[in-house]
Amino acid sequence: MLPTPESSSLLKTALQGHRRWLKVLIAFSAAINLLALTPSIYMMQVYDRVLSSQSQSTLLALTALVVGLYILAGMLEHHRVATLTRIGNTLEQEFSARLHTAAFQRALKTQGKDNTGQAIRDFSAIRQFMTSQGAIALFDTPWVLFYIALLFAFHPLFGLMALCCVAISITLSWLHLRSTRPFEEQTNALGILSANTMNSTLQNADSIQAMGMLPTVQTEWLSIQKEQTNHHTGSADASSVWTNSSKYFRMFVQSAALGLGAYLVLNQSLSGGMMIAASILMGKALAPVDMLSSAAKALTGTRQAYERLNKLLNNSPQTRELTELPTPKPVIECRNMYLAAPLSGLWLLKNILLQIPAGSTVGVIGPSGSGKTSLLHALAGILPIAQGRLEIDGADIAQYPRSQLGAWTGYLAQHVELFEGTVAQNIGRFEHNNDEHIVQAAMAAGVHELVLKLPKGYNTPLGAQGEGLSGGMRQRIGLARALYKKPQLLLLDEPNAHLDEAGEAALANALVQHQQHGNTAIVVTHKKSILRVCNKLLVLRDGEVSVYGNTHEVLTHLQQQPPTQLTRVKNA
Known part of the structure; x- marks a missing residue:
């Protein structure tokens, strides 16, 4: 078997091979985000048309339409997740044998001393992230600009408020990621070390028991666990600060949007329906950013898994089959x-x-x-x-x-x-x-x-x-x-x-x-x-x-x- 040339990023190349499905996902996301305007439009129609006309037939028709749109949105959400799952399945089919071979080649080089089994866990982590809310937020994030443009169309003050709130939310998310990343990287690395140490202990249990080494071996493992716990605690504390800051900032934004809307209604610059609709749109504009913030830990872990897999695959070049020779004599x-x-x-x-x-x-x-x-x-x-x-x-x-x-x-x-x-x-x-x-x-x-x-x-x-x-x-x-x-x-x-x-x-x-x-x-x-x-x-x-x-x-x-x-x- 001879090595064959490979690109510097095999996973990236594989993902690029699924551009057609990525375009489908973008189309699904566009339709889903357009349908997300349904509650805002419904509120505007109820407040500005139904209540003023006292028409029950109009209310029933609007409600029936909204129910249909919600069902359509739910179906599109399902198909978006299903498509991501199918892409993950295809990647698994394409990479499972290649990954197994690369891990096997690495085990041969290191004589089994390296944790080559981590590659399979890393690939599973990437697959799980592909169907998580964090991955979905990546497709929804570009639509934040669309919601801001709509808020500007409602009133310039709403647009400016949305810009400021999104900027603050992005800053909070960045601070969240920056403050937790060092802790998460250390926690993940120590988790791998802890698992390797435990496996080594279990594989050599007879020698450890015979020589009375359990207390010292256990002390060594517990020290790794303690260090991992300390980093995990640091990550949890930092995450709690920024997660709660983002949570209560969102609550403030919802109230502030209603307050601003009420002010504009009192000044006869906005209708009551548009006030409610603007509040809902403000929440939609911040939602993808908030989801990315919540997925900060998963993003960090997935990025590390991606880097480890690329390193493994690029250090284990794929081989091509050789021509089978006549059965040799044992000389x-x-x-x-x-x-x-x-x-x-x-x-x-x-x-x-x-x-x-x-x-x-x-x-x-x-x-x-x-x-x-x-x-x-x-x-x-x-x-x-x-x-x-x-x-x-x-x-x-x-x-x-x-x-x-x-x-x-x-x-x-x-x-x-x-x-x-x-x-x-x-x-x-x-x-x-x-x-x-x-x-x-x-x-x-x-x-x-x-x-x-x-x-x-x-x-x-x-x-x-x-x-x-x-x-x-x-x-x-x-x-x-x-x-x-x-x-x-x-x-x-x-x-x-x-x-x-x-x-x-x-x-x-x-x-x-x-x-x-x-x-x-x-x-x-x-x-x-x-x-x-x-x-x-x-x-x-x-x-x-x-x-x-x-x-x-x-x-x-x-x-x-x-x-x-x-x-x-x-x-x-």
Whole structure:
């Protein structure tokens, strides 16, 4: 998969693709705001025509007309919200897969240390805002000028009053947003930190309990919570000041408008109906500004979510599909290969020169931090090669589509990750109609009989991380998943770390069978017992190849070295 160029603002580009629907929304908003004149016109007609003529038929006709207009306005409001919802649905369809891929790519780069799940929550926040009163206020705000023009038409004093009141209301809204934004930004950031800290605590509950760390861990989390609460309180206090100021200012405006209208009526410059209508229009002119003020918190949160999503998407360029190559033979060659840590840029592997022919079972040993797991990450395509080449059957690994290599590769991580689903789904990589391959993989891993003893056999549901299974059982199910559909390349990172004697025997048998079919396996281990089935041995030190060759020759070489130079190999 190769990166493809993208715009600096993917979400903005996507929204621009819905201009036709935005025009429809503008048309709906125009009709709704024109229909909002209904109560003002009705009051004018009642006061200036019905009351003076004492005509009940006129009143009934006007009332019937008003009821119809209200029904029409309600229908238009419904369709406006429905259109916004449909735009959100379309954006979700367009972006869900892209967002999932971007979050996944980010998780690969950070090795799961970043809160990439926040992207989904951010997109949900944007969707929710699209159908909120704050978004609707954005479409209604331009009509404030229309209402002011009408008030000028009623009387210049009403127009001037409306201008002043709108200016004051906008100022109050700006002060509201400015005073709460710093608190809201800190509250949101601390909320994310608090959630991450809590998740980390729950994921490591056994270690925390064993070492009595709960009080200190809890104190750390409570300090974050306290700081978040302080910022939230500051935001709430500031918001209360400006919200109440706006509320009572609106009440004053309504009274002032009636007072001004009464003054003009007394001076015979205005009719009684126009006095009531002007008061209603004054409220309509201020309503969108007030709604934006009330949505200040949501606006801040949505803006932050928008910025985070743009940053994520732009840092994870979309890839295009590569041409599928012929199924490769499990022949691997590293030519001056370098691998760098995604965040720090430090070298994980340096100048790796390595040739692994088909049918090899390579044991990889070395001290902690020597680059064993990093080598598997390179071979599995988890991390990109920084310099040099990594070739599979003569072609650079970057030329193979990930889906093709994924089906060709079996991978077992150092920390086995099982997913929400059944045992069968975990072994079968969530593919469908593959029962035969699932059972074959389980039998190859020596876990078939153990699975049958589970409450529902292969249909036994597993919780997150294989909850309810022992470490050895999780590892053997993970091995079965790696052996699913007999991959030609097997990458195992300490596959016997949690296995008992029977489990190690099953693992050794699986490796022997894998090798007999001419396939290649690379096994990272700290236990010497598994080396018996390895025909080659690789010793890494400080990210470089220290020794590589036939297992017997390498072990003999290591035994002849001074004790300080020996690579630590733990006995089973």
